[in-house]
Amino acid sequence: MGVRLIIFITILILLDLYAFQAIRTFSKNQWVFWVYVLLSIAVLAYLVYAFLVYDRSVGPTSGSLQVAGIFLLFFVPKLVLLVFMFGEDITRVFLGGYNYLASNNTTEYIPSRRKFVSQLAIGAAAIPFASLVYGMVKGKYNYKVLTHTLYFDDLPDAFDGFRVTQISDIHSGSFDAPEKIEYAIDLINEQETDLLVFTGDIVNTKAEEMDPWISTFKRLKTPEFGKYSILGNHDYGEYVSWPSEEAKAANFKGIKDIHKKIDFTLLLNENRFIEKEGERLALIGVENWGHNFKQAGDLAKASEATLQKDFKILLSHDPSHWEYEVKNNDHNYHLTLSGHTHGFQFGIEIPGFLKWSPVQYVYKHWAGVYKEVGRYINVNRGFGFHAYPGRVGIWPEITVIELKKKRTTT
Known part of the structure; x- marks a missing residue:
């Protein structure tokens, strides 16, 4: 020191x-x-x-x-x-x-x-x-709704037009303006999509950080096909000192319990099938897996009972997981939803002209939608903030993704 x-x-x-x-x-x-x-x-x-x-x-x-x-x-x-x-x-x-x-x-x-x-x-x-x-x-609460339409050859017909709202990196311990968070919750509810997912880092470190915000986030509407979530690297309580391993384990249990309190189904290396009109897609959630962070995610375990032909949406907090384990995986993960980078909370984005942030020198996929080898990843810029208590040029994000069936022309 x-x-x-x-x-x-x-x-x-x-x-x-x-x-x-x-x-x-x-x-x-x-x-x-x-x-x-x-x-x-x-x-x-x-x-x-x-x-x-x-x-x-x-x-x-x-x-x-x-x-x-x-x-x-x-x-x-x-x-x-x-x-x-x-x-x-x-x-x-x-x-x-x-x-x-x-x-x-x-x-x-x-x-x-x-x-x-x-x-x-x-x-x-x-x-x-x-x-x-x-x-x-102002910037840290300058919420933006970003919409993307993604096309897939093998999307089941019943899910043509299926809409997913994604939020990520809440970091509730950083909040200092309740009215701004209430506004953001209303903004999410206004999207009225089919599915709501949260891709990790609900707190900075401790479960108690979320206590003042339980009733606020419980106001998130449950869409027809549910609300699902995963853990991020901050949810394991590994960035502070603990008096004992028992205290750390109790905190981890408390963090997992938060998801139930706000009516989310937490996926811990597991999956759920979402069924519509006799067809299905697989929603798969892994624990955190980062190239430079905790690797608790088990993709094989999370994908048990899913088939290679199933259309799959993977929730994985750290986008480096997509690069190292997911993108080229033979099991065929069509769409991965991640967060983690926050877009560094600092950068310049001029749509169609310029997209830059220092974080791009660390993460190949750091904000927005990327397509490689016929598969997609969306890296959400984050709902909250951490380290620097603000955002410059990279605004807090609510993502809406519409899945569309790619029609072949004759």
Whole structure:
């Protein structure tokens, strides 16, 4: 803890050294400079205090997420300042070397900082600062309903036009605005689809996080063909310290019990057949399986009693499962519904033009619908939020997927 804290403080101080220089060059007003200095010291003291009192047995809460948000608000813009100011320093050093070697008659070989560079740096730093503030105030509850129509050659005729609503990554321990969650529940209910599924991470860590929200989520209408859910990596309570294995097991049982309390059928490496007009499709739910996370999912066990010819919808929290075990599986999983990535809660999406987020360098499939080898996966961007208490450019998502029979033309 001590070493990490020292490294943390050192990095922030080094960033501030460059930020101080930008402020002093930008404005000669001493009040501006000292207000910035005092504010930076106050924020640093607050972050160090929060770091020291953080309780690993409690885990992430809406309060600790606010600390993370404040850290990012002051860290990310200073990184932008660093890029500009360090870049200028490199230029100044080269010019100083040239002046020295050229034996120019000057008392200062290295040029002084230029005001317009500091102005440009501060202007650039204001963009992520304003974006992060918006993400924390508005973006995290800026719910979007995204609809997709997917076509399949072998979809049973009875399910032509069958509609599925998917939500994922609730992370109830992060919520801080009941009226916004109520609005989102109403938005889900308005879709009036045939099936509602939830693809994992109902809490950040502990079952008790969901206690204030049981009645809210119980308002989710049960469609004609039911409500089904699976577990995500956060639902196993593995990111905090526990006083005993018994306490951890009790929490895990409590998390599984939540699903029943809000009228969802939790699929734990198992499946259900959904029947309509004498035809059926298989809904398969695996426990979490992630390439870099917990691998409790057992695809073979979850698929028992299903046939290769059955039309299958697989619920699997982590999209890396699709890449490593599902996509090329001979058992033929037609559609996989995942979440987990949150789209990093930060990125740029302009439909039909640009789709970018830092998470794409970690996950090949990170948001939206992908089709490979004739099979689909939808990666939901998440209902809630975690780590950073906001969203910038990647909004909370309610997905509606319509299944359609692909008609052959003669």
